[in-house]
Amino acid sequence: MKIGIFGGTFNPPHKGHVRAAGECVRTLDLDKLLVIPDSNPPHKELAEPSPDEQARLELTKLAFSGVKRAHVSDMEIRRGGVSYTVDTLRRVREKFPDARIYLLMGADMLMCFEEWREFREIISMATLAAFARRDGEENAVERAAADLRNKYNASVRVVGVDALEASSTDVRRLLPERRGRELLTDETYSLIIKHRWYGAKPEFEWLRKKAYAMLEPKRVAHVKGCEEEAVRLARRWGADVEKAREAAILHDITKKEKLDEQLRLCAKYGILLDEVERGEGKLLHSKTGAGIARYEFGCDEEVCGAIYWHTTGKEDMGLLEKVIYMADYIEPNRDFDGVDKLRRAAYENIDRALEMGFRMSIEDMVSRGIVPHERTMGALQWITKG
Ligand code: ATP
16 A cells, blocks of 8 residues: 655645645555645744634645545644654554555755654655656756665655646735735635635635626626726725725625525524515625625625625715715616716715715605615715715
């Protein structure tokens, strides 16, 4: 039986790790690859901000889920403290006394191998399987391998990997800049965004794709228009443009859901409803949309507030709430009597535009025999007084 061990901090695991692991399973014909996130790495400090070890474990499971014969083990995390490979190898050796063990590592780890705790003991228990992390590094890996063979009679295999130049450090640097998604698997990226680990913010193209997939196709143009308008309004009135984009992209994501699904989502996200809302699916989509924005896309309170109040409005609206309410009302695809006047007003005095908007929407509802929501009535009173 051939067992590979691939240890690392995986903070977070990226496609470079996954690709190297897959190549090693194939090239070495491993029966099993144990992927083992460490508890505390011996070679470096855990970068700040990093999620806890259970989160790294979860991410690692997701990242390697597509690698054949790979199993993610929590043995080092359970052991706690500084994770020394020699201890892990002893455990694996005990469990699989007859197995041939390959210890996988990238070039950087091979180069500093003589600094590892009890490295001679490690060599006596395992074959080192090393690979380049970037193009052009192959010769250096071969030299380091030859050196270890000559000096210590170590068994070292150099595995040819189509290297992907990536490091967790790069990923952690890029994620807060809404970049780096291409270095991660889809599943790990989604989970990181959901929790906003590493201060990650979603790439807008990714967020749009996710949001549009949740819409009826005919609504996509409206959401695009709303984003465009929200950005313009945010710039005009000094709101946070990136937050305006996030809120506008996500504001209608549950619009197509029927009342029973809306109610299910309200229960799931702990959204409390009044009598009117319980019977009217249309009023619920802003609240359930905010729930998904919060719990699935990790949006902050301000963004979620803007989504939550975009249908009824309310008293004491904040700037981003005003921007999203207005953008939804006047985006370029909207066409109704008075829309041009409302558009002009939105850029001259956003509060007067809101007042006009609330009034128009109340009049429209009354003319159609619908009782306007008391929040909208309250919003009109509040903005009129202000
Ligand atoms: P950091 O940037 O935080 O130092 P890292 O990207 O080096 O992290 P680790 O979790 O420390 O990732 O690495 C685990 C193992 O994966 C090590 O053996 C490392 O050499 C290897 N490795 C890391 N990145 C790559 C890559 N792009 N290609 C192949 N192997 C890699």
